[in-house]
Amino acid sequence: MIPTINTVVAIDGPAASGKSTVARGVARALNWLYLDSGALYRGVTWQALENGIRISAGPALVGMVAELQIAFAIADGAIRFSLNDMPLGIEIRAPRVDKHVSAVAATPGVRQGVTRWLRKAAELGPLVAEGRDIGTVVFPDARHKFFLDASPDERARRRYDELAERAEDVSPDEVGRALRRRDTLDSERDADPLRAAPGAVAVDTTGLTIDEVVQAIVARIREQ
Numbered sequence: 001m002i003p004t005i006n007t008v009v010a011i012d013g014p015a016a017s018g019k020s021t022v023a024r025g026v027a028r029a030l031n032w033l034y035l036d037s038g039a040l041y042r043g044v045t046w047q048a049l050e051n052g053i054r055i056s057a058g059p060a061l062v063g064m065v066a067e068l069q070i071a072f073a074i075a076d077g078a079i080r081f082s083l084n085d086m087p088l089g090i091e092i093r094a095p096r097v098d099k100h101v102s103a104v105a106a107t108p109g110v111r112q113g114v115t116r117w118l119r120k121a122a123e124l125g126p127l128v129a130e131g132r133d134i135g136t137v138v139f140p141d142a143r144h145k146f147f148l149d150a151s152p153d154e155r156a157r158r159r160y161d162e163l164a165e166r167a168e169d170v171s172p173d174e175v176g177r178a179l180r181r182r183d184t185l186d187s188e189r190d191a192d193p194l195r196a197a198p199g200a201v202a203v204d205t206t207g208l209t210i211d212e213v214v215q216a217i218v219a220r221i222r223e224q
């Protein structure tokens with residue numbers, strides 16, 4: 001694994017804590033690449049659903065991941081992924097993927113495969129990576145680590161707004177329930193559970209604008 005102490009900013013946190021938008025903003029401010037690790041867990045989940053692989057069938061899922069061909073491209077300052085020549089698009093954000101992704105991501109063999117892909121992506125250049133285990137497992141030697149959170153109500157509201165904007169047919173209650181379920185699965189699983197990495201700077205984004213969070217993080221990186 002290449003040393004990533006000075007070339008990775010790790011941003012972890014639960015769903016809808018603001019990680020993606022903030023990580024993109026920090027990457028833009030530093031002129032580094034943006035890496036969305038959740039997109040890979042979502043892409044694997046989408047592939048499994050398309051191929052009719054049962055999510056609870058661990059070995060079949062891990063076998064599928066081992067066979068998948070990954071390719072990277074850079075567009076708009078972000079690393080984009082293709083799995084088996086299929087660029088990951090908006091379909092990986094659908095509610096059916098939301099529903100199954102945490103179970104897929106709890107499978108140790110899937111995590112090993114995705115972690116390998118993420119480390120490979122770090123060869124493309126300095127990056128701001130966001131997810132659940134970036135500071136703890138994927139790039140544990142990164143100097144700059146942040147843990148974003150927001151109140152459950154605020155996170156449910158943000159996710160509902162995002163889905164409503166895409167005209168997904170969901171109710172605020174359903175969105176809140178799905179988010180809480182995913183939080184529990186992600187924090188209580190045995191394999192690489194969601195945790196703040198030792199030394200990570202905690203940022204509560206409730207009531208803060210994206211710009212405020214980005215500025216606070218960039219200032220912290222510059223002084224670290």
Ligand code: CDP
Nearest residue numbers: 014015016037038041101102105131132133
């Ligand atoms: O954007 P959102 O916070 O809803 O989720 P995401 O970052 O797209 O991640 C989707 C799911 O992938 C999470 O709920 C986790 O189950 C899993 N994940 C993970 O286990 N480890 C990561 N580094 C990133 C995502």
